[in-house]
Amino acid sequence: MGTKKLTRRQAITAASAGTLGAMINWSFRPFTIVKNDQDKLALLGGNKVHGGTWPEWPVWDVTAEKNITEMLRSGKWWRGNGDHVADFEKKYAELMGAKRCLATASGTTALITSLKSFGVDAGDEVLVSPYTFIASYNVIFMNKALPVFIDSDPETFLIDPSKIESRITDRTVAILPVHIYGLPVDMDRVNTVARKHNLKVVEDACQAWLAEYRGKKTGTLGDAGCFSFQNSKNLPAGEGGAIISNNESFMDRCYSIHNCGRPFGSVARTSDYPISGSNFRMQQIQALILISQMNRIQKDADIRLANALYLDAKLKEIPGIIPCKLADGAERSAYHLYPFRYISKEFNNAPKEKFVRALNAEGIPCSSGYGPQNKDGLIEETLNSKGYKRLFSESRLRQWREENVLPGNDKLCSEAVTFYQSILLGSRSDMEDIVRAIAKICENRASLNG
Numbered sequence: 001m002g003t004k005k006l007t008r009r010q011a012i013t014a015a016s017a018g019t020l021g022a023m024i025n026w027s028f029r030p031f032t033i034v035k036n037d038q039d040k041l042a043l044l045g046g047n048k049v050h051g052g053t054w055p056e057w058p059v060w061d062v063t064a065e066k067n068i069t070e071m072l073r074s075g076k077w078w079r080g081n082g083d084h085v086a087d088f089e090k091k092y093a094e095l096m097g098a099k100r101c102l103a104t105a106s107g108t109t110a111l112i113t114s115l116k117s118f119g120v121d122a123g124d125e126v127l128v129s130p131y132t133f134i135a136s137y138n139v140i141f142m143n144k145a146l147p148v149f150i151d152s153d154p155e156t157f158l159i160d161p162s163k164i165e166s167r168i169t170d171r172t173v174a175i176l177p178v179h180i181y182g183l184p185v186d187m188d189r190v191n192t193v194a195r196k197h198n199l200k201v202v203e204d205a206c207q208a209w210l211a212e213y214r215g216k217k218t219g220t221l222g223d224a225g226c227f228s229f230q231n232s233k234n235l236p237a238g239e240g241g242a243i244i245s246n247n248e249s250f251m252d253r254c255y256s257i258h259n260c261g262r263p264f265g266s267v268a269r270t271s272d273y274p275i276s277g278s279n280f281r282m283q284q285i286q287a288l289i290l291i292s293q294m295n296r297i298q299k300d301a302d303i304r305l306a307n308a309l310y311l312d313a314k315l316k317e318i319p320g321i322i323p324c325k326l327a328d329g330a331e332r333s334a335y336h337l338y339p340f341r342y343i344s345k346e347f348n349n350a351p352k353e354k355f356v357r358a359l360n361a362e363g364i365p366c367s368s369g370y371g372p373q374n375k376d377g378l379i380e381e382t383l384n385s386k387g388y389k390r391l392f393s394e395s396r397l398r399q400w401r402e403e404n405v406l407p408g409n410d411k412l413c414s415e416a417v418t419f420y421q422s423i424l425l426g427s428r429s430d431m432e433d434i435v436r437a438i439a440k441i442c443e444n445r446a447s448l449n450g
């Protein structure tokens, strides 16, 4: 029997009757009725669906060992007296299809450097995605500018391009769209607004290595793209970051900013600093780890993609589970996390946190994504600071607060559930366990909220 396409109503009816698994011909045993302890939720004392382990991360690559030992013995530990950082920059630019790459100490410093290099300054405003890691807007504060959050589209988990233009003021200088979880933003629409209003576009691609949009890699779609290589990332080095761009003068300035203001190409001069900068340099050891990790990045990305597509196809058949939709023009996600939405009313109104706990108890590690960070305490603290009160008028800050209402993002935060990227490096039978566990919870939803 082939897979039957169920309407939403049929699916709900089938699920209630306990026949959903049978109707859609899953390759695993459908959970029909709760007959014994095996079918009882693990959260309530039943057996867990997945008793095995999951792939660990990061994975140490032996090709790094010889080169790191050699570098250690040479005493050439920093970019000032070794070639590995420059070598990594060349390789990463090639991999991404960009003219230039600058390696940095972290994704955060890549973003700070890019904004500063484009001239983002005290009193400016930058439009930014709210569904993201805190660094995406902290870097705007660090440049003494105002982050203006644009609502999210809960279906794509991304900035809603239709909401950008209305938030532009005469102080707006840049847009910082975030390809969160590796999901490409609809960059044509972002770039169109940016060009119309003469704004720079800095892509936060800190979770989006090898994601693709209309045939190009994320990070090459705006004026500059920033990446993170922190330990959890799909391309890890403990810490690390990079900026890529085709804009030569911008990249020269980035080099200076990340290297104490020294001119592009010079490493250790002790006077004659033409512009202000700091020390955001990558170390040699980070570059060597990254070069070795690059041996596996494409293969890993392909495995994650195949498993994610499998999950998309299976999970969308379970009532109340909505896999994330790719934005228009997006061709592949990097799946730093695999996201889906949980609709509690289809699960006997069990709160998301209960579902997350139930799924974890079944042996499937998952988490509940980002919170509504546009309401975080640090924002009010900053807006109330002496400096921000000098930089922005009372009426501008009042308006900012009135407009900082993001219903799409609130909905997304309340519904999102995620699997970490290394879960997607598991086997097909691991993926089947994920689907079985969610189907089991769906079947047992009456006891979930009992």
Ligand SMILES: Cc1ncc(COP(=O)(O)O)c(C=O)c1O
Pocket: 106, 107, 108, 109, 132, 133, 135, 136, 178, 180, 204, 206, 207, 227, 228, 229, 230, 239, 240, 241
């Ligand atoms: C979306 C996003 N932006 C920025 C960063 C900052 O990168 P880093 O931790 O390397 O400073 C991260 C890191 O987790 C991130 O996920």
